[in-house]
Amino acid sequence: MKARDLSVLLGVILIIIMLIVPLPGWLLSILILCNISLALIVILVSMNTQEALQFSVFPTLLLLLTLFRLGLNVSTTRSILSEADAGGVVDTFGSFVIGGNPLVGFVVFVILVIIQFLVITKGSERVSEVAARFTLDAMPGKQMSIDADLNAGLISEQQAKERREKIEKEADFHGSMDGASKFVKGDAIAGIIIVLINIIFGLIIGMVQMDMSFQEAINTFMRLTVGDGLVSQIPALLISTATGIVVTRTAGSGNLGTDVTGQLLQYPKLLFIASGTVFLLGLTPINFFLTTILSALLALSGYLLLKQAEDVAEPSEEETDETESDVMKAPENVVQLINMDPIEFEFGYSLIPIADVNQGGDLLDRIVMIRRQLAIELGIVIPVVRIRDNIQLQPNEYRLKIKGEEVASGELLLDHYLAMAPDMDDDDLEGIETTEPAFGLPAKWISEEWKDEAELSGYTVVDPPSVVSTHLTEVIKRHAHMLLGREETKQLIEHLKESYPILVEEVTPEPLSVGDIQKVLAKLLKEKVAIRNLPIIFETLADFAKLTNDTDLLAEYVRQALSNQITKQYTEDGQSLKVVTLSAKAEKAIADSIQQTEHGSFLSMVPEQQQQLLEHMKEEVEKLTLQEETAILLCSPAVRMYVKQLIERFFPHVVVLSYNELEPDVQVQSVGVVNIA
Known part of the structure; x- marks a missing residue:
């Protein structure tokens, strides 16, 4: 295990x-200093993160640090009440703050507790709660924005995946921070109760069990209580401040210091206004010397910032032209x-x-749904x-290209609707005659009225x-x-391999x-056969690929x-x-025309017979079109592939099936x- x-x-x-076993004073002092150091490290890290997710472990760390601080409180309370001693660190803090006056020291401590509990802790808790709710509410919109950018080609699949993961992590983080902020609040309340105890x-133990006078008991236990409260509340204050910084931090270009100074001083001229205002205050009974020095410092800062902004000169036209020329000449641009x-x-x-x-x-959203629909x-x-x-x-006008080639086009009238009817012969509807682009049906563009x-x-x-x-859906289906x-x-194979590794290994490479x-x-896709059932497809390939490597025959076996x-x-x-069937004579003519070669088989039919078949x-x-029926040609498995090749050019929409591709219980009507002839 790592260190x-x-x-x-x-x-x-x-x-x-610490919660169970009493600890000596010297060990308590070491642990208290460690607690202060950890709190200081946490607030410094929170100030140097550019966004909340860079400190994603913070909610868990907050729980552990709170538990550590409470453990110290229990140990120091045990030592204070049993021995009237909690180590040198607690005693030193108490003596320094009280300074000989227990009441003043206690008041200072109470003010510190109020500041932490009512201002920082309550504010951090509220910001955490609101940030969690707003983050969850914004998730659907962010997801749609990612899908829109992906469809528009602005980002890649990998970038979209990374952005989705980031959104999920943000929701988890702010949800955790909403709960973790309650630890800070509970810790503040526990600290107040422990001080009172x-x-x-x-006082009771000091006067009754240790025979102290009231003044001696109040001095001793007030000093130790204030010291214990300070060494506990100072780290708690730092952690509460770090919590507020983390939950209020939005993504920036730098850390907190860079963003604060960069944004606060982004308008140097405003410093001159502030300088003049402070100088005018010096004309009142306020100390003129101090206001003059502060006014001069503000004016000097404004001048230096303006000078710095002017020194960042814009590139000259010649440099710009040379840069653009070099960019255009770069080989990467040609690629x-x-x-x-x-x-x-x-x-x-x-x-x-x-599309806007x-x-x-909503075209981008529709395309997202089209991609999901076609995947299914x-x-x-x-x-x-x-x-x-x-x-x-x-x-x-619009057009659709697949791999650079135009495959479909159409025309839209945005202020009209497309009206289609089964029978357009006796049509008295006013509109612009057109053709429905997806299926080629007669239609009309009509106005909204x-x-x-x-x-x-x-x-x-x-x-x-x-x-x-x-139209997009049908065209993409046709050219899938x-x-x-x-x-x-390769991606489909890798996806299948996750569930069926042995099956994939038996087929490829x-x-x-x-x-x-x-x-x-x-x-398969060319004939509109879905390939979603990859396990059955690969089972078939595993069975028949050992007998033949002819992809046409393998496709028939898969069908x-x-x-x-x-x-x-x-x-x-x-x-x-x-269905429409092939006669026995036609099937025999096709089967006799199949030529076998070392590169595969093909159909070589007599032109006269081929012409008769097509007619x-x-x-x-x-006939089937007039009956509004799907044109399906049924033939034997031996010739199905060759019949499809023969008629595909002339009747691309005719479905060619073989008897083996139909279930036995289907009633076929010819x-x-x-x-x-």
Whole structure:
């Protein structure tokens, strides 16, 4: 055990001994001096901290020092009442303060106690209580501010984590200080009671048991009581002052001395006003010599501070230009230019209010909720969305970029609402015709006066922030596979390894690398299969990665293992599913067209057959669209992957499932068959 740790343990044990075992006067004197020294160190440390958390151990230290001081009080009281002696330190303090007059000395001591109890201790207790309440009340706002800065790209994930931890520590600290301040108050009250006990019972014991006269008893026990009270109240006063400094200290750029002098003397001209006021006071019966000296000192201080401020000259234009030129030539600046944000949201100047918190915009909060929602739905952590205005865009235009490439755009009218109806054919609602950006539905921008009428007519009416947040959500879902790189995959693996270390070790780095796992997960996300159930995914990879390292095949095996999840994803009641199926002839044609190579397998279908398949597929998809049904194509596991590759370019929204990806109890209803001649 380290010496520091051992010293703290021995100190606590010593406090307990002091409460029970009588101590000799010389040892009490040493402990009293140690108490004063500790109190002095505490107040000096509190004055040199820049913020309260730098002295986070203070609440616990306050309890230990209070207990130590009370232990000393008990020991000295025992010695005073039993031996009329409490060591040289107590006797010296008492004799110095009393100075031959016990009554005057006692009055001075009482004044000191009142100052500590009513002024410093009560004030520190109240500040601690208010600071704790305000800190807890401000926590939600601080958390939202961190999330907003994170989404705006002003801070990184690590910085956000550190700031959240700091907020939690601040709340814990001020909560502890609220309770610890009660120790200081209780200590002050206990000190007053102990003084009264020492005087009253000291007089009784001195006259009855020690055969002292009243004058001798009052001189002896008053001297010892005042001395004991002083050696106890001086450290208590220092600790109370330190408590007040800590709880009233806000984060600054330096320690207390630097901040006080820097802020108190930040306006040197005011010292001249103070100097003139003091000089005028000298014209009254107040001592002219003293006021003149003080006035001159204030004026000299103001002059020196002004001179110092003028000496801090601003850099010349040439120096500034050279500095800027050097900065621009630095290689680090060139490197910064090639950095690319994973997700960027840009908007025209008219849309600034939706992102500006001061104007009531809540886009940042919505993006926080979108990231949380997608983490739950997809199982990946969406990167921070960098939000910025772009004067090159139209005033009402916005666009979304993923890895530098524009993937979506739209237009918002902030003073309108977007109204959508299932049937827009016989529509008499006044508005600006447009297309809902997330799903491509026909819609209209309507003014606020038409909002109530539109809702009564069965329209779905949404405000502009909801329109853009829905669009963002759908676009990010559609491109989630682009956001999952090797680095993100590595983070998912490390997170899984905390709970399933053996499973992860069986999959990576052998037989699959991080890149192989990333390809499998990206293929799942591309077809909107959530990867949140990583344990099942890795169990499947552990089983089949020894047989093949083809990531396409491994993705198919994983899909089959996630059959329960996929079934629930596409069935409303979990029981029935309407699908379009492939004819046996079409499946055979596709299976016969699969080419196997050393680099994997691919589909090489006759162009005529491929054209026929796509035409029949188009007909069936149009039928389902008219019925407002999700277009799902069901085929055998052997060809599912190749069918998806074939139709993906022409029908990206068609879901392709295999029989093995559906639960056995699902009732499949075929509403169409895709055939070839």
